[in-house]
Amino acid sequence: xxxxxxxxxxxxxxxxxxxxxxxxxxxxxxxxxxxxxxxxxxxxxxxxxxxxxxxxxxxxxxxxxxxxxxxxxxxxxxxxxxxxxxxxxxxxxxxxxxxxxxxxxxxxxxxxxxxxxxxxxxxxxxxxxxxxxxxxxxxxxxxxxxxxxxxxxxxxxxxxxxxxxxxxxxxxxxxxxxxxxxxxxxxxxxxx
Amino acid sequence: xxxxxxxxxxxxxxxxxxxxxxxxxxxxxxxxxxxxxxxxxxxxxxxxxxxxxxxxxxxxxxxxxxxxxxxxxxxxxxxxxxxxxxxxxxxxxxxxxxxxxxxxxxxxxxxxxxxxxxxxxxxxxxxxxxxxxxxxxxxxxxxxxxxxxxxxxxxxxxxxxxxxxxxxxxxxxxxxxxxxxxxxxxxxxxxxxxxxxxxxxxxxxxxxxxxxxxxxxxxxxxxxxxxxxxxxxxxxxxxxxxxxxxxxxxxxxxxxxxxxxxxxxxxxxxxxxxxxxxxxxxxxxxxxxxxxxxxxxxxxxxxxxxxxxxxxxxxxxxxxxxxxxxxxxxxxxxxxxxxxxxxxx
Numbered sequence: 001x002x003x004x005x006x007x008x009x010x011x012x013x014x015x016x017x018x019x020x021x022x023x024x025x026x027x028x029x030x031x032x033x034x035x036x037x038x039x040x041x042x043x044x045x046x047x048x049x050x051x052x053x054x055x056x057x058x059x060x061x062x063x064x065x066x067x068x069x070x071x072x073x074x075x076x077x078x079x080x081x082x083x084x085x086x087x088x089x090x091x092x093x094x095x096x097x098x099x100x101x102x103x104x105x106x107x108x109x110x111x112x113x114x115x116x117x118x119x120x121x122x123x124x125x126x127x128x129x130x131x132x133x134x135x136x137x138x139x140x141x142x143x144x145x146x147x148x149x150x151x152x153x154x155x156x157x158x159x160x161x162x163x164x165x166x167x168x169x170x171x172x173x174x175x176x177x178x179x180x181x182x183x184x185x186x187x188x189x190x191x192x
Numbered sequence: 193x194x195x196x197x198x199x200x201x202x203x204x205x206x207x208x209x210x211x212x213x214x215x216x217x218x219x220x221x222x223x224x225x226x227x228x229x230x231x232x233x234x235x236x237x238x239x240x241x242x243x244x245x246x247x248x249x250x251x252x253x254x255x256x257x258x259x260x261x262x263x264x265x266x267x268x269x270x271x272x273x274x275x276x277x278x279x280x281x282x283x284x285x286x287x288x289x290x291x292x293x294x295x296x297x298x299x300x301x302x303x304x305x306x307x308x309x310x311x312x313x314x315x316x317x318x319x320x321x322x323x324x325x326x327x328x329x330x331x332x333x334x335x336x337x338x339x340x341x342x343x344x345x346x347x348x349x350x351x352x353x354x355x356x357x358x359x360x361x362x363x364x365x366x367x368x369x370x371x372x373x374x375x376x377x378x379x380x381x382x383x384x385x386x387x388x389x390x391x392x393x394x395x396x397x398x399x400x401x402x403x404x405x406x407x408x409x410x411x412x413x414x415x416x417x418x419x420x421x422x423x424x425x426x427x428x429x430x431x432x433x434x435x436x437x438x439x440x441x442x443x444x445x446x447x448x449x450x451x452x453x454x455x456x457x458x459x460x461x462x463x464x465x466x467x468x469x470x471x472x473x474x475x476x477x478x479x480x481x482x483x484x485x486x487x488x489x490x491x492x493x494x495x496x497x498x499x500x501x502x503x504x505x506x507x508x509x510x511x512x513x514x515x516x517x518x519x520x521x522x523x524x525x526x527x528x529x530x531x532x533x534x535x536x537x
Binding site: 014115118 | 244245246247248249251252256258260261262263278279280281282283284318319320337340341342343366367495496499500
């Protein structure tokens with residue numbers, strides 16, 4: 001059984017754990033850097049990216065996370081997680097983990113009042129995915145090796161680059177586990 | 193004379209709007225409202241260019257609070273404090289005119305903050321901004337919603353505007369957080385549409401005892417409900433004054449359907465960790481941070497203690513030389529009318 005970690009510094013950890021377990025994989029709560037060695041893939045959940053980043057620095061997670069991605073282990077970032085994975089951020093000079101070749105703009109759909117849910121057509125995953133966007137970012141620009149998986153109103157909201165998967169909405173907030181299952185499949189393929 | 197005037201106005205009206213539409217709309221108020229709503233909705237959708245977009249749903253409102261879990265929400269009174277809070281790793285800030293301990297000291301009626309303060313805080317940080325409206329004050333809540341505040345706290349820290357009715361929070365696009373002391377109060381607030389809860393504690397005292405009482409009470413009552421036979425739930429609903437269907441949902445989920453933070457008296461990193469230990473999803477810190485000697489250091493320590501609430505060596509390190517925390521008040525020294533937790537029902 002594959003072991004999927006959820007970075008548990010802050011944010012919607014419980015929901016991702018539930019989704020992973022519902023897909024028949026083992027879920028591991030990751031609070032310390034050394035735990036990264038035990039797992040086959042990592043989910044970076046939604047939360048507040050500035051708060052998560054501060055805790056990543058404080059507990060010296062940064063190098064561990066970078067080499068996790070460089071070693072080809074799959075990572076999946078939702079919302080804040082996508083911001084943390086991106087190589088470029090609109091309005092910021094420095095990225096966070098900076099491994100996925102996308103440019104991301106934070107809070108790009110507006111404040112909480114403008115947060116919304118909408119049905120999405122996601123390439124190879126679903127044509128009716130109920131996606132919940134909360135003060136969501138979006139991908140302004142995707143590098144040439146990035147496969148765009150979903151758009152909402154012409155904005156890229158989900159993409160994959162090799163073993164890196166990112167989306168600007170929160171699949172963990174609904175009972176639809178198809179995206180988690182897709183990620184677990186990515187992990188299985190990476191092991192073979 | 194009056195009749196002639198009416199006739200003139202009516203003729204004028206006929207020139208501007210076809211008579212049948214005037215007639216139709218004025219005769220049918222109900223339909224007029226529906227037509228207006230539909231026009232508004234269409235305008236909203238065409239602005240977004242998408243008919244399948246829904247705002248203000250439970251998923252969106254409750255989900256926002258889910259993203260705050262494991263974090264600290266800090267009271268701030270200006271842009272500079274907001275930046276210190278964000279820098280320290282706060283997941284949101286609560287924009288206020290005065291922190292609770294100062295509200296306590298000042299006395300008189302405490303109201304919604306000056307919108308200018310809220311605006312300055314919103315411009316200063318990229319994390320979500322919350323603000324407080326008085327219990328039952330429909331217009332303060334609408335004003336904060338119109339300003340684009342991310343979350344409204346219908347709060348007992350302010351002087352209640354309505355002693356009988358809380359806000360109908362389902363009516364708003366912006367989500368609400370409300371205080372509670374037990375499961376009955378929690379369920380009533382969720383019933384009214386609150387998307388997040390916080391146990392009340394006793395705000396502005398720097399004394400954790402009431403916060404402990406409330407989080408223990410709510411969680412003990414949830415546990416009792418979960419293990420109860422379904423035959424007993426209606427009587428429990430009657431005793432708690434809680435909506436029956438909601439109790440069934442809590443029983444099925446094994447927990448509250450919304451996030452529950454702890455608030456009201458957190459003054460040290462150990463206090464914050466204690467709240468997490470007792471099952472809070474996160475912590476509100478009001479007066480504790482900016483009433484301490486070194487707010488930036490204090491704020492960072494509270495954030496880390498909340499994340500790693502079971503790492504006691506770390507909490508020991510964090511707690512070293514933090515300077516004097518806020519002085520604090522013994523609860524029994526408070527006059528009954530000074531107890532903010534008694535506000536609301």
